Amino acid sequence: xxxxxxxxxxxxxxxxxxxxxxxxxxxxxxxxxxxxxxxxxxxxxxxxxxxxxxxxxxxxxxxxxxxxxxxxxxxxxxxxxxxxxxxxxxxxxxxxxxxxxxxxxxxxxxxxxxxxxxxxxxxxxxxxxxxxxxxxxxxxxxxxxxxxxxxxxxxxxxxxxxxxxxxxxxxxxxxxxxxxxxxxxxxxxxxxxxxxxxxxxxxxxxxxxxxxxxxxxxxxxxxxxxxxxxxxxxxxxxxxxx
Amino acid sequence: xxxxxxxxxxxxxxxxxxxxxxxxxxxxxxxxxxxxxxxxxxxxxxxxxxxxxxxxxxxxxxxxxxxxxxxxxxxxxxxxxxxxxxxxxxxxxxxxxxxxxxxxxxxxxxxxxxxxxxxxxxxxxxxxxxxxxxxxxxxxxxxxxxxxxxxxxxxxxxxxxxxxxxxxxxxxxxxxxxxxxxxxxxxxxxxxxxxxxxxxxxxxxxxxxxxxxxxxxxxxxxxxxxxxxxxxxxxxxxxxxx
Numbered sequence: 376x377x378x379x380x381x382x383x384x385x386x387x388x389x390x391x392x393x394x395x396x397x398x399x400x401x402x403x404x405x406x407x408x409x410x411x412x413x414x415x416x417x418x419x420x421x422x423x424x425x426x427x428x429x430x431x432x433x434x435x436x437x438x439x440x441x442x443x444x445x446x447x448x449x450x451x452x453x454x455x456x457x458x459x460x461x462x463x464x465x466x467x468x469x470x471x472x473x474x475x476x477x478x479x480x481x482x483x484x485x486x487x488x489x490x491x492x493x494x495x496x497x498x499x500x501x502x503x504x505x506x507x508x509x510x511x512x513x514x515x516x517x518x519x520x521x522x523x524x525x526x527x528x529x530x531x532x533x534x535x536x537x538x539x540x541x542x543x544x545x546x547x548x549x550x551x552x553x554x555x556x557x558x559x560x561x562x563x564x565x566x567x568x569x570x571x572x573x574x575x576x577x578x579x580x581x582x583x584x585x586x587x588x589x590x591x592x593x594x595x596x597x598x599x600x601x602x603x604x605x606x607x608x609x610x611x612x613x614x615x616x617x
Numbered sequence: 618x619x620x621x622x623x624x625x626x627x628x629x630x631x632x633x634x635x636x637x638x639x640x641x642x643x644x645x646x647x648x649x650x651x652x653x654x655x656x657x658x659x660x661x662x663x664x665x666x667x668x669x670x671x672x673x674x675x676x677x678x679x680x681x682x683x684x685x686x687x688x689x690x691x692x693x694x695x696x697x698x699x700x701x702x703x704x705x706x707x708x709x710x711x712x713x714x715x716x717x718x719x720x721x722x723x724x725x726x727x728x729x730x731x732x733x734x735x736x737x738x739x740x741x742x743x744x745x746x747x748x749x750x751x752x753x754x755x756x757x758x759x760x761x762x763x764x765x766x767x768x769x770x771x772x773x774x775x776x777x778x779x780x781x782x783x784x785x786x787x788x789x790x791x792x793x794x795x796x797x798x799x800x801x802x803x804x805x806x807x808x809x810x811x812x813x814x815x816x817x818x819x820x821x822x823x824x825x826x827x828x829x830x831x832x833x834x835x836x837x838x839x840x841x842x843x844x845x846x847x848x849x850x851x852x853x854x855x856x857x858x859x
Binding site for chain 2 (some may be wrong): 387388390391394528529530531532533536553554555556558559562563566577578579580582
């Protein structure tokens with residue numbers, strides 16, 4: 376064990392976040408289907424910023440006040456009262472370039488708020504479309520890391536844990552890891568990495584999205600490595616792309 | 618999907634138990650290292666009953682009042698004030714036959730109390746040494762199942778999840794499973810099932826037990842299928858062997 380390496384933990388549900396010392400760590404918010412994939416897509420396509428908010432009325436109010444795009448979902452569907460949802464494919468360069476996206480989602484924006492409340496040192500968002508940028512940032516920062524899986528209403532989900540496993544697969548050796556969740560995540564990822572899209576029908580969330588809403592294209596984007604190579608960093612109420 | 622099959626869920630931390638409907642289910646308490654392995658060993662070796670309690674003073678008090686064996690651990694060691702700990706190998710037939718074991722442990726007995734508080738329909742305890750008996754009971758009961766992993770101070774651990782995976786590997790097809798935790802558990806188990814003892818050094822708890830206390834024989838017992846083929850069922854404050 377090399378004590379000079381920073382530590383890395385995987386938190387597999389927001390309901391377990393209190394077990395980790397967020398205040399001295401970079402916290403990676405992971406909500407693969409679809410919030411953090413959508414954030415990456417919007418920022419990569421030129422959005423000035425993404426403002427994560429915790430309610431639909433707040434999204435509408437802030438969207439109006441700054442001439443931004445208010446958007447969000449509840450239970451996988453465009454939230455009532457909004458015209459735009461949580462599909463990464465909605466946020467093309469033509470639509471979102473130069474604008475601000477005000478986004479509310481079921482799980483990801485809630486976990487981000489929890490990380491703020493617990494005084495995370497740094498907050499970034501991670502998804503397969505920006506995997507390499509996330510790994511590069513974590514290596515360069517030299518700080519301890521919490522990979523925070525948003526899950527589904529506090530339940531464990533496979534897709535967020537697979538992304539945590541992808542990060543560990545790439546850069547785990549540069550960290551001190553004494554964490555069964557991290558070991559599980561990287562084992563699962565190595566089992567499935569050669570065909571994530573083929574594995575997708577095993578995920579409960581896949582059925583929520585595909586069977587009910589037909590969002591197979593969204594899922595394919597959300598499982599494509601480095602399709603939106605941007606680093607979303609949270610600063611003063613906004614995620615901005617670096 | 619066959620709706621006539623009962624459901625099965627895996628709860629990977631006591632801190633997530635509120636997400637599951639325990640009241641209509643058989644709840645399997647899983648604390649592989651070592652509470653539920655020790656319970657199986659004691660009952661298989663003729664203990665009249667195991668009384669799980671949540672504190673050392675209560676273990677001592679009840680132990681005295683019924684002429685039982687008060688035992689337990691805190692953080693992996695024999696708890697202060699007790700002469701007997703949480704090693705399954707302590708509870709030989711000569712020692713425990715015909716007697717009552719009053720046991721307090723860090724994680725397993727706490728989860729059992731939580732299942733009681735949430736009015737579980739039926740509570741049994743499970744471990745590799747009594748895997749087949751647990752599976753046979755779950756199949757025969759025809760009820761929904763919660764596989765409850767005790768974890769380590771609310772953190773996920775691999776060994777309890779591997780046991781949940783072993784149950785699902787054996788009998789999962791007889792249940793309706795829409796639960797990413799269950800899918801993860803069975804995938805992990807199938808990856809490791811051919812050499813659980815060889816995998817053990819990957820577990821954080823292995824290091825807690827072996828590096829600090831030298832309990833390699835305990836770990837081998839706890840990972841041996843059907844070494845103590847008994848079914849511990851909770852009734853009126855006691856686990857009794859069937």
